[in-house]
Amino acid sequence: MTTLETEDHDSLIPFLKWAGGKRWLTSNHLDLFPTTYERYIEPFLGSAAVFFALEPERGILSDRNADLIETYRAIRDDWKSVEDALKKHQANHRVDYYYDERERRRQKPHTRAAHFIYMNRTCWNGLYRVNLQGKFNVPIGTKTAVCLDTDDFEKTSKALRKMHLMCADFQQAISQAREGDFIFVDPPYTVKHNMNGFVKYNEQIFSWNDQVRLRDALLRAWDKGALISITNADHDSIRDLYRDFQFHRPLSRASVLAGKSSARSDTTELLIRNWG
Numbered sequence: 001m002t003t004l005e006t007e008d009h010d011s012l013i014p015f016l017k018w019a020g021g022k023r024w025l026t027s028n029h030l031d032l033f034p035t036t037y038e039r040y041i042e043p044f045l046g047s048a049a050v051f052f053a054l055e056p057e058r059g060i061l062s063d064r065n066a067d068l069i070e071t072y073r074a075i076r077d078d079w080k081s082v083e084d085a086l087k088k089h090q091a092n093h094r095v096d097y098y099y100d101e102r103e104r105r106r107q108k109p110h111t112r113a114a115h116f117i118y119m120n121r122t123c124w125n126g127l128y129r130v131n132l133q134g135k136f137n138v139p140i141g142t143k144t145a146v147c148l149d150t151d152d153f154e155k156t157s158k159a160l161r162k163m164h165l166m167c168a169d170f171q172q173a174i175s176q177a178r179e180g181d182f183i184f185v186d187p188p189y190t191v192k193h194n195m196n197g198f199v200k201y202n203e204q205i206f207s208w209n210d211q212v213r214l215r216d217a218l219l220r221a222w223d224k225g226a227l228i229s230i231t232n233a234d235h236d237s238i239r240d241l242y243r244d245f246q247f248h249r250p251l252s253r254a255s256v257l258a259g260k261s262s263a264r265s266d267t268t269e270l271l272i273r274n275w276g
Contacts, residue, residue, distance in 0.1 A: 002056040002182075004035045011053045012159060013150040015075075015117065017126025018047035022186060022231065024253045025271075026053035032249075032271060034227050037182035040163075041226075043170035044186050045069070051184075055159055059181075062166040062173035065128070067116055069167040074113035076160035079153040085114030090146035098122055098140045121146055174217040179225030186230075187214055189269075192237035208237075215241050222274050230272040238270055247273035 014023065026049050033054060040059030042051055045068065051061060063069055075082050089101070102119065106112040120126055123138040131137050166173055170187070177183055188206035218228050232238045234250045242248070250268040 001180075002037055002040065002054070002058075004030075004033065004054055011055060012152065012156055014047040014049045014052050015148075015151055015153070015156065016047040016071075016120050019127055020186065020189070021047045022049040023047075025231065025251070026050055029251060029271075032273075033184075033229065034182050034275075037227055038178070038180035039182070041173055041177055041181055041183045042185075043173040043183075044188075045072070046186065048072075050186075051163075052156075052159070056162070056182075058162050060164045060166060060173050060176060061160075062168050062170065064167065064169060066167045067112070068128075069165055070109060071113040071116045072160055073165055074109040075153055076157050076165070078110050079157040081110035082113045082117075083147075083151070083153050085111050086117055086147055089114060089118040093118075093122060093144060093146055095140055102136060118146055121148075170214060171217045174214075174221050177221040177224055177226040180227075181221075181225075182227045182229070183218070183221055184229050185214065185218065187211065187232065189233040191233050191235040192241075211238075211241060218274075219244070228274045230270075232270050232272065234268040234270040238272075242272045245272045245274050247271075247276055 011026070014021065030053060033050075037056075040051065040054060040056035041062075042048070042060070043062045045051070045061050045063040048061065061072065101115060104115070106115050119136060119138070120128070122141060122143060124141040126141075127138050129136070129138050170185075174183060174185075187210075190206050190208055190211055192208050192211075218230070222228060228245070230242065230245070232242075239248060249271045251271050252266050252268050254266055
């Protein structure tokens with residue numbers, strides 16, 4: 001059983017930057033999470049900010065992004081080799097090196113993981129984006145730091161060893177929930193009547209039908225006795241979709257995806273729970 005100590009809680013820092021990441025949520029609203037639960041389940045892992053903040057004793061971490069899950073597995077299994085390979089990227093980083101690396105496919109798990117982290121830290125705004133062929137195609141950004149003072153891959157490895165890592169559709173992870181488990185869900189923010197091509201879940205569009213399928217999977221987990229927290233778009237269609245969940249609370253945060261800082265502004269996201 002995991003019990004969260006919210007006072008003086010020195011949590012791990014996520015080593016990836018991710019569109020829609022939840023560092024702002026864990027920094028400001030850690031009190032909105034349950035303090036006691038059996039297992040932790042997160043089916044849209046991304047940068048894993050909530051997992052790192054809570055540091056649960058056991059659970060399931062899942063995502064459809066195979067390269068992402070492989071990176072977490074490589075750090076879990078051989079963190080020192082990942083760190084050493086990342087230091088080589090730091091020594092060689094420059095514009096032509098970045099674009100040469102973007103075209104490469106490394107052969108070993110630890111070098112592929114280091115490559116993934118290198119691309120994430122030096123590409124434009126830490127944006128994970130692939131084309132229709134599944135190829136990473138983000139241009140170089142302005143940041144040059146590849147190895148960070150906040151990196152603690154050894155501690156990260158120890159935290160990940162407690163978890164089962166899956167590359168799978170969200171439904172597969174949620175279906176394993178049992179009574180007393182805690183599920184944190186942060187899906188792509190698709191809303192009804194907005195089928196644009198910018199809301200991607202790996203190479204596939206995360207559609208409104210997927211939102212409905214997710215809601216249904218969570219209702220089944222609720223029937224089993226799981227605690228559930230969801231972050232989603234603060235939109236009437238989402239409120240209506242989750243009308244059976246008794247807790248709806250808009251949370252303000254700064255938007256960070258705009259290319260220029262002057263174009264960024266505060267926005268709100270909706271936190272939904274199946275308990276009060």
